[in-house]
Amino acid sequence: MVEVYELWAVIVSLIVVKLCHWIYQWRNPKSNGKLPPGSMGFPVIGETFEFMKPHDAIQIPTFVKEKVLRHGPVFKTSLFGGKVIISTAIGLNMEIAKTNHIPGMPKSLVRLFGANNLFVNKDTHKHARSLTNQFLGSQALKLRMIQDIDFLARTHMKEGARKGCLDVKETTSKIIIECLAKKVMGEMEPEAAKELTLCWTFFPTEWFRFAWNIPGTGVYRMVKARNRMIKVLKETVLKKRASGEELGEVFKTIFGDTERGAETISLESATEYIFTLFLLANETTPMVLAATIKLISDNPKVMQELQREHERIVRDKIEKNEKADLTWEDYKSMTFTMMVINESLRITSTVPTMLRVIGHEFKYGDYTIPAGWIFMGYPYVHFNPENYDDPLAFNPWRWEGKDLSANVSRTYFPFGSGSRLCVGAEFVKLQMTIFIHHLSRYRWSMKTETPVLRRFVLMLPRGSDVQISEDTKTG
Ligand code: HEM
Numbered sequence: 001m002v003e004v005y006e007l008w009a010v011i012v013s014l015i016v017v018k019l020c021h022w023i024y025q026w027r028n029p030k031s032n033g034k035l036p037p038g039s040m041g042f043p044v045i046g047e048t049f050e051f052m053k054p055h056d057a058i059q060i061p062t063f064v065k066e067k068v069l070r071h072g073p074v075f076k077t078s079l080f081g082g083k084v085i086i087s088t089a090i091g092l093n094m095e096i097a098k099t100n101h102i103p104g105m106p107k108s109l110v111r112l113f114g115a116n117n118l119f120v121n122k123d124t125h126k127h128a129r130s131l132t133n134q135f136l137g138s139q140a141l142k143l144r145m146i147q148d149i150d151f152l153a154r155t156h157m158k159e160g161a162r163k164g165c166l167d168v169k170e171t172t173s174k175i176i177i178e179c180l181a182k183k184v185m186g187e188m189e190p191e192a193a194k195e196l197t198l199c200w201t202f203f204p205t206e207w208f209r210f211a212w213n214i215p216g217t218g219v220y221r222m223v224k225a226r227n228r229m230i231k232v233l234k235e236t237v238l239k240k241r242a243s244g245e246e247l248g249e250v251f252k253t254i255f256g257d258t259e260r261g262a263e264t265i266s267l268e269s270a271t272e273y274i275f276t277l278f279l280l281a282n283e284t285t286p287m288v289l290a291a292t293i294k295l296i297s298d299n300p301k302v303m304q305e306l307q308r309e310h311e312r313i314v315r316d317k318i319e320k321n322e323k324a325d326l327t328w329e330d331y332k333s334m335t336f337t338m339m340v341i342n343e344s345l346r347i348t349s350t351v352p353t354m355l356r357v358i359g360h361e362f363k364y365g366d367y368t369i370p371a372g373w374i375f376m377g378y379p380y381v382h383f384n385p386e387n388y389d390d391p392l393a394f395n396p397w398r399w400e401g402k403d404l405s406a407n408v409s410r411t412y413f414p415f416g417s418g419s420r421l422c423v424g425a426e427f428v429k430l431q432m433t434i435f436i437h438h439l440s441r442y443r444w445s446m447k448t449e450t451p452v453l454r455r456f457v458l459m460l461p462r463g464s465d466v467q468i469s470e471d472t473k474t475g
Contacts, residue, residue: 031368035369036071036369039077041078044081047078054455057452059350068380074364076373079374085373093377093379094417097418098417100359102359106374112223112279118131118273124269128273135249135250135253146430153438156174156175157438157442160468167465168435175431175435176282177278177282182248184248185247185248230271234267237251237267288458290452291344293446297448317330334433341432346382347382347391351378351457356374357375379412407422445467449462
């Protein structure tokens, strides 16, 4: 007769064996060849906590630096519950960007964007990009958007100067939402506009997270906010349709295509697409702009040069009796500002800017990168002294005489590369330039002790206030 304790001993032993096997498999993932070196960390959690340690925004994270020293430029790890290859090798990064087209993101983000999102789905991806180019590409910015951004930036800046203080992140966020909301929805009921803006309060930093959608967690709150926002968008469209009111340019473009029979985009997909643009625009530019303003504030020579450039533009317009509104030609003449923006995008790119899921098994030297793994390509070249002298110094003058309109090259790719190159790049540059133009017309400064950190996304734990005086410099 088997004793109870013997039975228990067998059960426990079986569980331990199973657990050990699972841990072994976790640490030694299957591959048809030799995987790049590196550690998979603890089961499920992997090395996420080390990876997500906050660090100075203009320093490559210690996690990556140490791994590169130990394993070389390409290594494996596990983050957010997924198997990941991190690469700082420019050749490999460019090759993967060229040949792999599925965006690499943890399941939490897939849930947020929607698995059938026009950008995520491979059958609609090209169409989503072409749609976006119709209202965020250079031509559309030049014809329509520049006036809106100019007006909003001017108004918000005046208001800030009147109060003596302006929160860069919050102000940029307001400008972007107001600007996009009008393009998307046309005129909106104030209640719906308020609700739309409110939804963003649920998207504070840290939206790059684990996949678990459990009540009480950040992902749960984000998904709830997403659903609420999509509901507001849908209801507004339906109401406008019912009353025969005009929709904004973006919806008109989307549904206009449908009418011509080019592509059938459901209201669900259309609202998800709009949501994606709002989310990406709101979670990137305000932070990068705030970091840029901090860099400028810490470098008085840069600030002086900017003031000179923008005073000249305002003075020229007054002398020529031109309207104060900024034109595309004014924008294109802001060469030093563009040098500042390029330099800021270079130095704050301390995250992977190419994120893909490996579509087919990939050979890299002796290594095999299996299909299905997430690939994160870091723009380490931005910090290579062979490409950039004294790479950690914020020095806009290093861009003198260079092609300032290029958003991607082998030594510079803050907006990624290949088929997933950021579609908002031109919009970002226009936003940042116009903001800097208006700010430079006031006396302003940001506290030196304002920390700018990264925890994958940029963070400003003590806010991004600038002290701004009503005392306009010109005009
Ligand atoms: C400073 C601000 C921004 C930075 C640094 C940035 C950077 C990036 C990067 C690195 C990628 C991934 C590229 C790749 O994997 O190769 C990307 C993709 C994307 N970005 Fe941006 N972005 C910014 C602002 C914006 C804005 C304002 C919008 C929209 C209004 C936007 C829309 C998108 C979209 C839709 C994609 C996916 C493109 C695709 O899958 O084809 N981004 N961005």
